[in-house]
Amino acid sequence: MTTINGVAPIKTEGLTKHYGDVKALVDLDLEVQEGEVFGFLGPNGAGKTTTIRSLLHFIFPTAGGASVLGLDVASDAVEVRSRVAYMPSEYSLYPKLTGAENLAYLANLRGGVDNGYVGELAERLEVDLSRKVSDLSTGNKQKVGLIQAFMNRSELVILDEPSTGLDPLMQQELQQMIREVREDGRTVFLSSHSLAEVERVADRVGILRHGHLVVVERVDALKRKAIRRIDLEFDEPVEADAFASIAGVRSAESRGNSVVVSFEGSVNALLRAAIEHNVVNVNSREADLEQIFLDYYHGNGNDVA
Amino acid sequence: MLRDRLLANVFTKTIRDWLLWTAIAVIALWSISAMYILIMGTSGDAYLTMMEDFPEALSNVYGMNNGTAEGLAMSGIFFVMAPLVLLSYAIGLGSSAAVGEEESRSLPILLSSPLRRRTILVSKSAVVLLGVLVTVLLTWLGVVSLAALVGMDLSEQNVTGASIQLLGMVILFGALSLGLSAWRGSSGLGIGVAAGLAVLSYFVTTLLPVVEELADVARLTPWWLFSGADPLTNGVDVVLLGIALLLAAALFGVGAYTLDRRDLKG
Numbered sequence: 001m002t003t004i005n006g007v008a009p010i011k012t013e014g015l016t017k018h019y020g021d022v023k024a025l026v027d028l029d030l031e032v033q034e035g036e037v038f039g040f041l042g043p044n045g046a047g048k049t050t051t052i053r054s055l056l057h058f059i060f061p062t063a064g065g066a067s068v069l070g071l072d073v074a075s076d077a078v079e080v081r082s083r084v085a086y087m088p089s090e091y092s093l094y095p096k097l098t099g100a101e102n103l104a105y106l107a108n109l110r111g112g113v114d115n116g117y118v119g120e121l122a123e124r125l126e127v128d129l130s131r132k133v134s135d136l137s138t139g140n141k142q143k144v145g146l147i148q149a150f151m152n153r154s155e156l157v158i159l160d161e162p163s164t165g166l167d168p169l170m171q172q173e174l175q176q177m178i179r180e181v182r183e184d185g186r187t188v189f190l191s192s193h194s195l196a197e198v199e200r201v202a203d204r205v206g207i208l209r210h211g212h213l214v215v216v217e218r219v220d221a222l223k224r225k226a227i228r229r230i231d232l233e234f235d236e237p238v239e240a241d242a243f244a245s246i247a248g249v250r251s252a253e254s255r256g257n258s259v260v261v262s263f264e265g266s267v268n269a270l271l272r273a274a275i276e277h278n279v280v281n282v283n284s285r286e287a288d289l290e291q292i293f294l295d296y297y298h299g300n301g302n303d304v305a
Numbered sequence: 306m307l308r309d310r311l312l313a314n315v316f317t318k319t320i321r322d323w324l325l326w327t328a329i330a331v332i333a334l335w336s337i338s339a340m341y342i343l344i345m346g347t348s349g350d351a352y353l354t355m356m357e358d359f360p361e362a363l364s365n366v367y368g369m370n371n372g373t374a375e376g377l378a379m380s381g382i383f384f385v386m387a388p389l390v391l392l393s394y395a396i397g398l399g400s401s402a403a404v405g406e407e408e409s410r411s412l413p414i415l416l417s418s419p420l421r422r423r424t425i426l427v428s429k430s431a432v433v434l435l436g437v438l439v440t441v442l443l444t445w446l447g448v449v450s451l452a453a454l455v456g457m458d459l460s461e462q463n464v465t466g467a468s469i470q471l472l473g474m475v476i477l478f479g480a481l482s483l484g485l486s487a488w489r490g491s492s493g494l495g496i497g498v499a500a501g502l503a504v505l506s507y508f509v510t511t512l513l514p515v516v517e518e519l520a521d522v523a524r525l526t527p528w529w530l531f532s533g534a535d536p537l538t539n540g541v542d543v544v545l546l547g548i549a550l551l552l553a554a555a556l557f558g559v560g561a562y563t564l565d566r567r568d569l570k571g
Contacts, residue, residue, distance in 0.1 A: 058416065059568040082419035090571065092410040096322075097312075105312040109418035148414065 007070030009034050009156045009187040010055065014064030017050050017211075024050040026211040027064065032189060037182050039198030039219070040191040042208035048191040049089055051208075052160050056086060069155060082110070085154035087145050089161040089191070099129035099136065099144040106148050113151045121147045124173055139165040150177055157181055160191045175201045225264060232274050233258045233281040242277075246270055315420070315428040320435075323398060327436045330394045334444040337386045339451055341378045346455050349374020365511040375462055379448075379537055383467040387444060388531070391471065392503050395437050395479030400495040402429035403487035403560055410571045422569075423561055426487065430557065433479055441472050466540035473549035474531035478503050480553035480560075481527075487560030490570050502527065527552075 010032035017025040025047040032038045042048050053059045055066055057077035066073045068080045093102045099122075107113040122129050127136075127143040136144070142165040149157060159178075163171045178201045181188050192198050198205055199219060206216040217225075227250055232238075240252040240259050248265035257280070263270055267284075274282075311321035345352065353374060356364055403426060406412040415425065445468045452459050478499050486495030506526035510533070513519040523529055530549040534542035 053569075056416070058413070060566075078419045078421055081417060084417075086413070086417035088413035088417075090410060091413045093414065094411060101309070101312060104309065105318060106414065106418060108313050109315070109415075109420060145414070148417075 007067065008032055010038075010066070010068055010189060012051070012055075012064065012066040015051065015054060015061055015066050016063040017047075017054060017059065018062045023211050025054070025061075028211075028213055030206060030213060030216070032187060033204075034187055035182060035185050036203040037178055037188040037190060037201050039202030039205035040189060040208065041193070041195060041198055041205050043193050046193075046208040047211040048193075048208055049160055050211075052086075052088075052158055052189075052191060055158070056081060056084070083155050085149045085152050085157045087149035087157075087159045087162055089164070091145065093133045093141060093144055095134035096132065098132050099127065099140075099147075102133060102144060103129065103148055103151065107151065110152055114153075117153070118147060118151050121150055121177075124177070125170060137165075139167065139170070142166060143170070146174065146177075150181075153184075154186070156187045156189065158189045158191075161193070162190070163192070163194070163197050171197070227262050227264050228267075229285045230261050230263065230267070230270065231258050231281075231283040231285075232261065232279060233283070235278040235280050238277050243270065243273055246273055315415075315425050316431060319402075319429050319432040323432060323436060326394065326398065327440060330390055330436075330440045331443045331447075333390050334382075334387055334440065335447045337390070338382050338444065338448045341381045341386070342448070342451050342455060342457055345374045345378035345381075346457050349377055352377060360515075362512050362515045365515070373461065375452075375457055375459060376537070378457070379459070379462045379464060379467070382444075382448060383464070383471060383537060384532060387441075387471060388474070388503075388507070391437065391440060391475045392478050392500070394440065395433060395475045396482040396496055396499045396503070398433045398436065399430070399479035399481075399483035399499070400486040400492040402426065402433050403483045403495065403564065404490055404492050405429075407490060407570055408492055412569060412571065416569075422564055426561055426564055430483060433483075434476065437472065437475055437479065441468050441475075444468070463537055463540045466536040469541045470531050470534070470536035470546060473546040473553075474527060477527055477530065477549045477553045477556075480556040484556035484560035487564040488567075490567065 008031045010030065012028045012030045015025060015028040015030075016023075028047075028051060030051075040048050040051070050059070054061050055068055055073055057073050057080070060074075069083050071080050071083075073080055093099075094105070097105070103118055107115075107118070118129075122143075125143040125146060127140050127147070129144070129147075131140075133141060133144065142162075146162060149159060149162075157178075163174055166174060175197075178188050178190065182201075182203075188201075190198060190202060202219055204216060204218050205222065207214050215222075232243075234257050237254060237257055238259055240254040243249055243252040243259060243261050246263075246269045248263045249270065250262040250264065252259055252261045261270060308321060311317040353372065356377075406415055406425070416422070445464060448464055449459065481502070482495040482499035484495070485498055486492050489495075506528040509526050510523045510528040513523045524533060527549070530545045534545055536542065
């Protein structure tokens with residue numbers, strides 16, 4: 001594993017947070033590697049923001065602990081935040097200040113930033129920083145929030161649902177900015193409920209469900225595990241049972257002269273069984289990562305946390 | 306530009322944010338003081354005659370003092386109106402110092418900077434304290450200047466003593482609002498309890514002494530720490546002032562301690 005001086009940018013051990021009877025986060029063991037974009041996926045309420053707020057010491061864990069850049073998140077909270085950039089999922093800027101004034105204030109609290117870089121980011125995100133934040137649209141406020149997260153060139157950038165309110169073009173720009181952080185050797189922790197957002201930039205993903213980490217996997221490996229579907233069309237109806245027992249087949253369903261098969265792994269055995277009949281057409285669909293994601297969401301995936 | 310320079314840190318930005326409230330408080334107190342001084346300066350004797358027939362309790366509520374027009378003006382300013390304005394200011398901003406950013410959801414962005422929670426609390430509390438000091442100072446200055454301008458004799462009135470004694474009580478109620486808000490993360494609790502207690506203790510302190518058997522109960526209220534020794538006549542009571550400031554320090558300490566040890570909202 002790649003680490004900074006032997007320490008992971010983010011490491012949690014048994015991190016647990018309960019709110020009364022509600023188990024927001026349960027026994028989270030997670031290690032993020034240096035220089036990667038780590039996608040942290042889960043539906044709303046899965047525990048993503050709770051994890052992040054624990055890492056920044058905004059909330060106290062019920063059990064377990066965490067370190068960021070090798071520093072204990074509780075005892076070294078201020079130093080952690082001096083080396084980490086953070087964009088919350090829900091936040092408010094100072095509405096009476098302009099975008100530039102908001103950024104100047106936050107930059108001053110960190111001892112200053114490169115103003116030229118701030119201007120460059122504003123240009124890329126096409127936001128007018130001279131306007132009062134109260135006059136900005138939701139998307140433009142989000143852009144100001146993004147600039148504050150990227151302007152510090154921090155070692156670790158934590159983004160919680162960063163594309164909320166951004167149009168598709170700006171989402172692409174954001175993805176490019178995230179890639180640039182990685183190319184710079186820095187680390188991004190990207191929390192999102194949208195697989196599509198994470199898939200485009202993340203090296204690895206962790207999927208959280210009901211406070212439990214159910215899988216951590218490389219995006220390409222996750223795709224290889226994807227359940228694919230194949231439509232086999234014959235010249236006459238064929239019993240689906242003929243395919244259901246083949247290794248890797250998850251389900252087989254007859255639809256008129258066709259059989260729709262969901263499977264994982266090699267297609268060889270399936271094709272061998274198919275050509276025992278008179279095949280008219282074969283229609284294969286792309287690996288459906290979204291389906292894997294939903295399977296993990298709903299508890300159908302193999303828990304490998 | 307000065308306004309940009311005030312974005313240097315939490316303390317200076319808070320000054321920038323709350324400058325308007327301070328200006329409003331000062332202007333309100335100057336206006337009220339001018340009204341009292343001008344009215345009592347010209348028609349004070351008529352008011353005194355009218356108030357001779359008031360029940361003692363009612364006279365106390367109106368802040369009647371030592372049977373002179375000057376006393377009536379100063380007690381109206383320092384025992385009624387100035388506490389009203391200054392307590393509103395200190396209770397409101399005290400709570401805001403503790404949880405204003407948390408409730409407006411700007412705290413996550415602010416705390417993404419390398420700041421301790423306590424640093425933010427201390428910086429903002431210092432601005433409240435500074436605001437109260439400046440407002441009381443300017444009120445004192447306004448009262449003394451205007452009285453001199455219209456020829457009102459304040460030699461029998463210890464305006465400085467009343468100002469300092471009032472300062473102690475205002476700081477105490479501000480700290481109560483701050484401490485409770487910081488503890489629970491709720492401005493409603495801090496403002497509600499502090500304002501409620503202020504109103505209750507005002508009436509207890511002014512009305513109960515009329516009933517001999519209940520007079521001592523008034524000594525248990527925070528308002529007594531201000532008016533108990535009649536500072537407008539006798540000057541600053543150091544013991545009562547010290548108690549008020551010690552209580553304020555303790556409440557601030559509780560607020561800071563609990564804020565450091567609770568989950569932040571939002």
